[in-house]
Amino acid sequence: MPATGDGRAPDATDHAGSAERSQSRPGTPQRAAAIPHPRSTPAGGGEPARAAATDFRVLVIEGDGPEHRLFESLAEELGGHAELHRVDGIRAALALLPPTPGAGRRGARYPDFQCVLLDLGAPGELPPGSDGLDALRELLQRAPHTAVVVLTDTAGTGLGAAAVAAGAQDFLVRQDTDGPLLARALRYAVERKRADESQRRLVEAEIRGQENARLQRHLLPTPLLDGAGLSFTRRYRPGRRRALLGGDFYDAVRTKDGRVHVVIGDVCGHGPDEAALGVALRIAWRALVFAGLSGQHLLTTLQHVLEYERRSDEIFATLCMVVLDAPGEQGTPESAELFLAGHPAPLLLGPDAVPMLLPSEQAGPALGLLPCDAAQATWPALRLGLATGWRLLLYTDGLVEGKVGAGSPRLGQEGLIELIADHQAAGLTRGRLVDSAIAEVEELNGGALTDDVAVLLLERNPAPVIMG
């Protein structure tokens, strides 16, 4: 059970939302008096030290009938820092409520009522075709976050139970109710409503979080690298506005021929549409790799997918793809092909050497910028020779767009090279290298980065030592 944090007494749940229990309560004032509630109800102007501000506003919607004495007694019971707004009928009440739920909290035009007390009148006076709850329904629609307690007469207990089922917090029978009991019922209804509201918000936030996590899981899959003998470190940091999903994605797949295909990409912009497009591109990329495509052919097809799937033609995606050839004999240099589509070039790190930014002169445009058919969009391969002990660092632009100090200067690729060199010199490798590098980028930025960041570090695992 999540903490509601509203100070509700533990046993208050016994009564929550139970029409049957509520029904029995008004008739048994002794028991009702024992209902715990977190705030003491000051009797007639108690707690003078804190009585200055109004902390409890009640909207009383009166029906026909001489109930003035009950409401006067209620006002007396609630004390000096409560305010009773008494109106005749539902129309006058609705005029005091903001036209859209919650608007009253932002502007001072509408009083912020904690509770509404609705007198449902005598059931005999109902117009034909009405169940007597029309006013209540209208009220709940206009003030969905406000506690509502209804009053019925002795003949209307069935109506009271129906009112609770329709969304009221409680009902009381007029003849059995006095000021103190009514005051307690109102205070209690407010606390119960508050608990229900925080529960509802918690559930909503959980669902939203789960949806984001689900989307993110599809953006950031488990690589399929069985048997590749590679160490694949991957990190993802959401941007400063966590709720705002980014479109960074990555994937890695080993095909039957022993080659390993790695991709990292970034859909420009932020939001669920961009994140969903990132998922679409990643899965399309994986499918195309499985289907045996690579290089220009793969990227052209991927661009077509993007063109059909994007919601606006200003959306494009940058992408970096590395294809490692199957390794030869132990100790021989390895080779790979690099394809860049508008994406910052990876860093090649050696075990000793200073990190090197791979060339990007051969790079093609980001996907979705230029039409493929006019042969404007081409993505030539760059052949790479990888000496023993190679490491490749792939990243999205969020990493180099972090600020360094006040104003507009950014880390940039040159700054990243220095930073990585420092952390390597400190003896950090693999996950610790990536983590400490991201941590320093965030520190330089003065906090979490605006954009989301994905970082991959790829390297060959040392060969197992076979004991003769």
Place this chain on the structure above:
Amino acid sequence: MDLSLSTRTVGDRTVVEVGGEIDVYTAPKLREQLVELVNDGNYHLVVDMEGVDFLDSTGLGVLVGGLKRVRAHEGSLRLVCNQERILKIFRITGLTKVFPIHNSVDDAVAATD
């Protein structure tokens, strides 16, 4: 930091002077300005980026969207930029092949190719 925008007409060209940072937060303002200009019948735009301190991928998307809008009316969108770090972003993403980039507003206004 915020984004500043001002527009002026030079001959048949509309010059949009942009200052500050174009990122995920400010890019919508630039988009709005470009859409409004095109809707008002200005199809030959020059975007002066000399005062831009930072440009991210959302901002690039807005410029690409602007280009596609003016092209639909057989118009043009030229950029003015001398800042190496901004030019680098255009180079990395391949946008130097998409936008004509000029050294000065005068050059951009005089260009006819």
